[in-house]
Amino acid sequence: MTNFIDRRLNSKNKSTVNRQRFIRRYKSQIKKSVEGAINKRGVTDVDNGENITITKKDLSEPIFHQGSGGIKDRVHPGNDQFTTGDRIKRPPEQQGQGSGQGEASDSGEGDDDFVFSISKDEYLNLLFEDLALPNLEQNQLDKMVDYKVVRSGYCAEGVPANIDIVKSLQGSIARRIAMTSSKRKELKALEKQLAIIEQDKHEHVKERKALSTAIKTLKDKISKVPFIDTFDLKFRNYAKQAVPTSKAVMFCLMDVSGSMDQATKDIAKRFYVLLYLFLTRTYKTIDVVYIRHHTQAKEVDEQEFFYSQETGGTIASSALELMIKIIHQRYDAKQWNIYGAQASDGDNWADDSPHCGQLLQKEIMPLSRYFAYIEITQRAHQTLWQQYSQIAAANNHFAMQHIKTVEDIYPVFRELFKKSSEQAA
Amino acid sequence: MEKRKALSDSPDWTFELLEQYQAEIARIAQHYRLDTYTNQIEVITAEQMMDAYASVGMPIGYNHWTFGKKFIKTEQTYKRGQMGLAYEIVINSDPCISYLMEENSMTMQALVMAHACYGHNSFFKGNYLFKSWTDASSIIDYLLFAKKYIADCEHKHGIDEVEACLDACHALMNNGVDRYKRPQKISLEQELERQTAREEYLQSQVNTLWRTLPNTTDNKKRAPNAFPSEPQENLLYFIEKNAPLLKPWQREIVRIVRKVSQYFYPQKQTQVMNEGWACFWHYTILNHMYDEGLVTDQFMLEFLHNHTNVVAQPEYNSPYYSGINPYALGFNMFIDIRRICEHPTEEDKQWFPEIAGSNWLDTLHFAMENFKDESFISQFLSPKLIRDFKLFHIHDDVKENFVEIAAIHNEQGYKLVRETLANQYNLSNLEPNIQVIKANVSGDRSLTLKYTPHKNVSLADSKNEVLKHLYYLWQFEVKLVQENEAGNDEIIAQCPLKKESETKEKASNT
Numbered sequence: 001m002t003n004f005i006d007r008r009l010n011s012k013n014k015s016t017v018n019r020q021r022f023i024r025r026y027k028s029q030i031k032k033s034v035e036g037a038i039n040k041r042g043v044t045d046v047d048n049g050e051n052i053t054i055t056k057k058d059l060s061e062p063i064f065h066q067g068s069g070g071i072k073d074r075v076h077p078g079n080d081q082f083t084t085g086d087r088i089k090r091p092p093e094q095q096g097q098g099s100g101q102g103e104a105s106d107s108g109e110g111d112d113d114f115v116f117s118i119s120k121d122e123y124l125n126l127l128f129e130d131l132a133l134p135n136l137e138q139n140q141l142d143k144m145v146d147y148k149v150v151r152s153g154y155c156a157e158g159v160p161a162n163i164d165i166v167k168s169l170q171g172s173i174a175r176r177i178a179m180t181s182s183k184r185k186e187l188k189a190l191e192k193q194l195a196i197i198e199q200d201k202h203e204h205v206k207e208r209k210a211l212s213t214a215i216k217t218l219k220d221k222i223s224k225v226p227f228i229d230t231f232d233l234k235f236r237n238y239a240k241q242a243v244p245t246s247k248a249v250m251f252c253l254m255d256v257s258g259s260m261d262q263a264t265k266d267i268a269k270r271f272y273v274l275l276y277l278f279l280t281r282t283y284k285t286i287d288v289v290y291i292r293h294h295t296q297a298k299e300v301d302e303q304e305f306f307y308s309q310e311t312g313g314t315i316a317s318s319a320l321e322l323m324i325k326i327i328h329q330r331y332d333a334k335q336w337n338i339y340g341a342q343a344s345d346g347d348n349w350a351d352d353s354p355h356c357g358q359l360l361q362k363e364i365m366p367l368s369r370y371f372a373y374i375e376i377t378q379r380a381h382q383t384l385w386q387q388y389s390q391i392a393a394a395n396n397h398f399a400m401q402h403i404k405t406v407e408d409i410y411p412v413f414r415e416l417f418k419k420s421s422e423q424a425a
Numbered sequence: 426m427e428k429r430k431a432l433s434d435s436p437d438w439t440f441e442l443l444e445q446y447q448a449e450i451a452r453i454a455q456h457y458r459l460d461t462y463t464n465q466i467e468v469i470t471a472e473q474m475m476d477a478y479a480s481v482g483m484p485i486g487y488n489h490w491t492f493g494k495k496f497i498k499t500e501q502t503y504k505r506g507q508m509g510l511a512y513e514i515v516i517n518s519d520p521c522i523s524y525l526m527e528e529n530s531m532t533m534q535a536l537v538m539a540h541a542c543y544g545h546n547s548f549f550k551g552n553y554l555f556k557s558w559t560d561a562s563s564i565i566d567y568l569l570f571a572k573k574y575i576a577d578c579e580h581k582h583g584i585d586e587v588e589a590c591l592d593a594c595h596a597l598m599n600n601g602v603d604r605y606k607r608p609q610k611i612s613l614e615q616e617l618e619r620q621t622a623r624e625e626y627l628q629s630q631v632n633t634l635w636r637t638l639p640n641t642t643d644n645k646k647r648a649p650n651a652f653p654s655e656p657q658e659n660l661l662y663f664i665e666k667n668a669p670l671l672k673p674w675q676r677e678i679v680r681i682v683r684k685v686s687q688y689f690y691p692q693k694q695t696q697v698m699n700e701g702w703a704c705f706w707h708y709t710i711l712n713h714m715y716d717e718g719l720v721t722d723q724f725m726l727e728f729l730h731n732h733t734n735v736v737a738q739p740e741y742n743s744p745y746y747s748g749i750n751p752y753a754l755g756f757n758m759f760i761d762i763r764r765i766c767e768h769p770t771e772e773d774k775q776w777f778p779e780i781a782g783s784n785w786l787d788t789l790h791f792a793m794e795n796f797k798d799e800s801f802i803s804q805f806l807s808p809k810l811i812r813d814f815k816l817f818h819i820h821d822d823v824k825e826n827f828v829e830i831a832a833i834h835n836e837q838g839y840k841l842v843r844e845t846l847a848n849q850y851n852l853s854n855l856e857p858n859i860q861v862i863k864a865n866v867s868g869d870r871s872l873t874l875k876y877t878p879h880k881n882v883s884l885a886d887s888k889n890e891v892l893k894h895l896y897y898l899w900q901f902e903v904k905l906v907q908e909n910e911a912g913n914d915e916i917i918a919q920c921p922l923k924k925e926s927e928t929k930e931k932a933s934n935t
Contacts, residue, residue, distance in 0.1 A: 002465075002466060003463070005465065006440070006467075006468050007469045007473065007524075008469060008473070010473065013476075014476040017488045017493075018479065018486075018496060019493040019497060021489060021490035022497065061595060062887035062890035063597075064597075064600060064857045064887070065887065066882045066884065066885060070822075070881030073819070075749070075845050075846040076741040076746075076819065077740055077815060078743070078746075078815050079741075079815040079816065079817040079833050084831070088828050089826065089827050090827055114494075116498075
C-alpha cells in the first residue's frame with residue numbers, strides 16, 4: 001500500500017521563520033556587515049540584497065566533544081605502501097591530523113566566515129533602522145497636493161453614467177413591496193372568500209359579483225404602482241481625497257573644482273548612496289538630478305558626475321541657481337518632494353558665499369523638504385560653512401555636517417536623520 | 426526468467442509511471458520478504474528539499490534559529506553549486522514518509538523508491554534498535570505537539586526566554602540519551618496491572634504484629650544519602666527531573682529536546698548498516714527488474730552511473746578522501762554476506778562457519794535485524810573485504826613523535842583491523858563519557874559532572890561554553906571533574922567561575 005502525494009504546490013518557505021530567528025539573533029553582527037557594505041555600492045543600485053559575513057566563531061553551538069591528545073586508532077582504506085610496524089614521522093602540528101578525524105574539526109577555529117545573502121528589504125531595514133525623515137509628518141499634512149478619486153458610498157442624485165443598477169433595482173423592489181403590501185393582504189383575503197363561495201353548492205351571484213369587482217379594483221391598483229421611480233435611483237458617489245505625493249526628486253550638488261580629488265568625491269558618493277537608499281523607503285518614484293559645478297554648473301549623468309575631472313575655481317551659487325531653475329522647469333514643488341544634498345570641500349570664492357546663503361534662504365528652503373550639506377575636508381572651515389551655519393540656525397529642515405574620513409559617513413548620516421526625541425513623542 | 430514488456434525509460438517522470446514502477450518494486454520487495462511500513466511518497470521541489478534539510482530530518486520542526494542557520498548554509502552552498510542535494514530524505518515514521526525531488530529523472534525516482542521506500546523503510550521496521558527505541562507511529566504526533574507547545578511558550582514567555590532554554594538543551598542534546606538503560610517494553614496498562622498485583626500481594630503480607638516494634642533512631646546515624654545514588658549518563662533527563670529552579674514549561678522543553686535526541690540516536694548507531702542495507706536493496710531490486718526485462722539498458726546505465734558514485738570509496742591519499750564512506754562499506758558488506766552464503770571459499774568457511782553456505786536471504790535479514798554498526802562490523806567484516814578495501818590501521822599515540830601502522834590487510838592483521846574499525850563506530854568511544862556524579866541537594870545545590878576519558882583523549886575547549894548552558898538550566902554552581910593520575914578528581918571546568926560564584930551566592934542569600 002503506497003500513497004503518492006504531490007507537495008510541490010505547498011508553500012516552500014517553511015524555513016522563513018527560522019531564517020528570521022537567525023537574523024534576529026545575529027542582528028548586531030549583521031548590522032555591522034551591512035554598514036560596511038554600503039561603501040561598495042552605486043547610487044541607484046538598490047535592487048539587490050547584500051552579502052553578509054559573520055565569523056564562524058560567533059555562530060558555533062558548543063557541544064561536548066573529544067579534543068586532542070591520547071591514543072587514537074583509525075582504520076583507513078587504500079593501503080599502497082605500508083606494512084605492519086612501519087613508523088611514520090608525525091606531520092608538523094596543524095597539518096594532516098585532521099583527515100579522518102571528523103569530530104575534531106568542529107571547534108570553530110580559523111577565520112572561516114559564514115557568508116549569506118539578505119534580501120533588499122531586509123538590507124534596507126537593517127541599514128535604516130530607527131532613522132526617520134525629519135519634519136516629514138508636519139510638512140506632509142499641509143502640503144498634501146495629490147488627489148485621488150475614491151468611491152464613497154451612494155447618493156440620490158448624479159449623472160446617468162453613475163447609476164448603480166443593482167442598488168436602484170433593490171430600491172425599486174423595496175418600494176413596490178412597501179406600497180402594495182396592504183393591498184395584497186386584502187386581495188388574498190378576498191380571493192379566499194371567493195374560493196369559499198365558489199365551492200358552496202348554492203349560488204351567490206350577488207356576492208360573487210361584488211367580490212370580483214373588488215378584486216379587479218385591487219389588482220388594478222397594484223399594477224399601477226410603477227416598476228421604477230426616480231425615487232429609486234441610486235448613484236455611485238465619488239469623493240476627492242488628498243494623498244501625500246509619492247514622488248521625490250533628489251538633487252545631488254557637488255563641487256568638482258580642482259581642489260576636489262577622487263577620494264573626496266568617493267566620500268561624497270557614499271553619502272548620496274545612503275540618501276538615495278533612504279528615500280526609496282519612503283517614496284515610490286525618485287528622480288535623481290546630478291549637478292556639478294566649478295565656476296559654472298552643469299547637469300550631468302551619474303558616470304560623469306563622479307568620474308570626470310575638471311579644473312577651475314569654485315562658485316557654489318551657480319549650482320544652486322541651476323537647481324532652482326530645474327525645480328521651476330520640471331519639478332513643481334506641489335507635486336514633488338524635493339531633497340537637496342550638497343557636497344563640497346568647503347572651498348568657495350569668498351564673495352560668492354553670501355549669495356549662496358541668500359539663494360538657499362529665499363528660494364530653495366521654502367520649496368524643499370530637506371537640504372543637507374556635507375563638507376569633506378581636513379582643513380578649517382571657510383566662508384561657505386559660516387554662511388550655511390546661519391541658515392541652519394534659522395531652518396530646522398537644513399542640516400550640515402563635517403566629514404573627515406570615509407568612516408565618518410555612516411555616523412554622520414545617522415546623525416542627520418536620527419529620530420529626534422520630539423518626533424518620537 | 427520470463428521477459429516482460431519494459432516500462433518506459435523516458436527521462437521525464439509522470440505520476441502514472443511512478444505508480445507502475447512502484448508497483449513492480451513493491452512486488453519484488455515482497456519477493457525478497459522486505460517488511461515495510463506503509464509508504465507515503467511525497468514529491469517536492471528543490472526549495473522544499475532545502476527546508477527538509479534544515480529541519481534535520483524532522484518533518485515538523487519547532488522554530489529555532491539554528492534551523493535558520495542550517496537553511497541559509499544549505500541554500501548558499503546549493504546555489505553556488507558546491508553541493509548537490511540528496512536525492513531523497515526518508516523519515517522513520519509510520520506511514521514512512523519519503524521525499525522525492527521533482528528534478529530527478531525517472532531512473533532516479535525508481536532508484537530512490539527502491540532505496541528509501543523499501544530499503545530504509547524495512548530497516549526502520551526490522552532493526553532491533555529502532556524497534557526498541559523509537560515509536561514510528563507516534564513521532565509525527567509528538568513533533569506536532571512539540572512545535573505547538575514551543576510556539577505557545579514563546580507566546581507566553583517571550584521568544585528570548587524560550588530561545589535561551591532551547592540553546593542550552595541543544596548544547597546537551599548528545600548527552601540526553603539513554604545509552605545503556607533498556608526502555609520499558611510493557612505498556613502503561615500492563616504496568617498498572619502489575620502495580621495492582623504487587624499491591625495486593627503486599628497487602629496480603631501485612632502483619633500487624635510488626636507495628637508494635639518501637640521506631641529505630643538509626644536514621645541520623647546513616648551517612649547523608651549521596652545523590653544521585655548512581656552516576657547518571659543522561660544529563661537532560663537528570664535536569665528535567667531534578668533541576669531545582671526550572672519552571673514547568675522549561676522542564677517540558679528539556680523533555681522535548683531529549684525525546685527528539687533519543688529518536689535520532691538509533692540512526693547514529695546504524696549509519697553503515699542502514700545505508701548499506703538500502704543500497705544493497707536498490708541494487709538488487711533494480712537488477713531483478715532488469716533480469717525480468719522490465720527496464721531497458723539505457724535505464725540501467727544511468728542507474729549504475731549513480732549507484733557507482735554513491736558507493737565509491739576514495740583511498741586515503743585521494744584528495745576526495747574524507748574517512749570511510751558508510752555507503753561503500755555497508756553496501757559491500759551486505760554484498761559480501763550474500764557471496765559468503767552463496768559461494769563460500771575455504772577462507773569463508775573458516776571465518777564464518779555458521780553462515781557459509783546458508784540461505785543468503787535469511788542471513789541478511791538476521792544481520793539487519795539484530796546488529797548495530799559496531800557489532801555488525803565485528804561480526805561480518807570478512808578478510809576478503811579487508812583486502813578489497815586495502816584497510817590498514819594507524820595507531821596514533823600523542824606521546825610518541827611518530828604514528829605507527831599497527832595492522833594491514835594480511836593474515837596477522839585481519840582481526841585487529843576488524844576490531845579497530847568496529848570500535849571506530851562505537852559511539853561510546855566517540856562521544857565523551859560525561860556523567861552526573863553528585864548533586865549536592867541538601868547543601869549548596871552544586872552539580873558535579875565527571876569526564877572519564879577514553880584512551881586519554883582530553884575534552885575539547887568547548888566544554889566551558891557548554892557548562893554555561895548547563896548552568897543556565899541548573900542555576901547553581903556546575904563543576905566538571907576528571908580523575909588525575911593520582912586518582913583524585915580534579916576540576917577541569919567550572920561555571921560560574923569561583924569569584925563570581927561567591928558574589929552570586931551572597932546575592933541569592935539576601
